[in-house]
Amino acid sequence: METKFSKSNISVTDIVNTENCSYCNKPFTEELWCKECINSLEKSAENGNKVAIFNLAKRYYNGKGTEKNLEKAFYWYQKAAENGDENVMNYLANCYYNGKGTEKNLEKAFYWYQKAAENGVKE
Template structure:
């Protein structure tokens, strides 16, 4: 490490070490080190904002998290530029949840539109998918906008939006009904681990009397029922993961109860019916 003699070189090295600690879940150590350099390093300020908002390595302090995100968003420094869109996404989340600020769906929408347009690719894609979900909700329902933003996010590789697009095509929500496009989206999303898409595929196969396919897909879904872990792995909202798992459990129970596409087993059917209640 002898060659890291300049202040700039040391700061870069320090940042790498601290970010590594954060990525390894060593949050308390990372928090301590981020605090030391936050006044000269916008990346450290951003990470602190996330940590205080979510309570990683420290007690939750959402107001402080919001303060750091606002500093980044309002900064004129070129070093903050690449973080502005990620900060806008997180501030939108704070306004939507009413955590650290007064709740405002309108302000959340405005900030997510800012984040979705350009800038940091990951923040933009997450914001695009989030807007797709927002415009699907009754409070601001606009299914054409939902379809537009899910399409953008899907084109950029977002797994959650790929599943959502499949469902919109399947039922003609915000677009013309297109079963072929729906199945293509749902199957791709399902192959990549989207449980919501898998649950809808099970339902599609069952209602069309493809019982063997329905039972086979449902069994694969039920091999792992740790909702929070699956949500983290796939970056999909736990609510939708749970809904997909509940759908798979219900149709698997039906197949087992009636001997459709699988050997009849009343005891196993009852077990899966109980899982529907757990995940609903």
């Protein structure tokens, strides 16, 4: 069953407990979104949804569904990695290694590559 929400009846609970856009109900991982998806995704990420955080970071990094913004991508990758999302640790390490969204820092890149490896991430 597809559920659509309007701006007037959306609650924080709807946003926190979903992995879908609260407006169009499409999964955050889909390519085609409604124009409100980034806002919904950002609210969900701000409330700690790991799927939302990762997908928001990727969208800012690649410029899909929103303008490319490497600083925002770095912010969300960092937030996810610091909260223990091992799958994001390599993305954060790559940002440090390549100076994307932050100053190049090989020491921090190594730290996050090592942390990812310790958590079983192979790539």
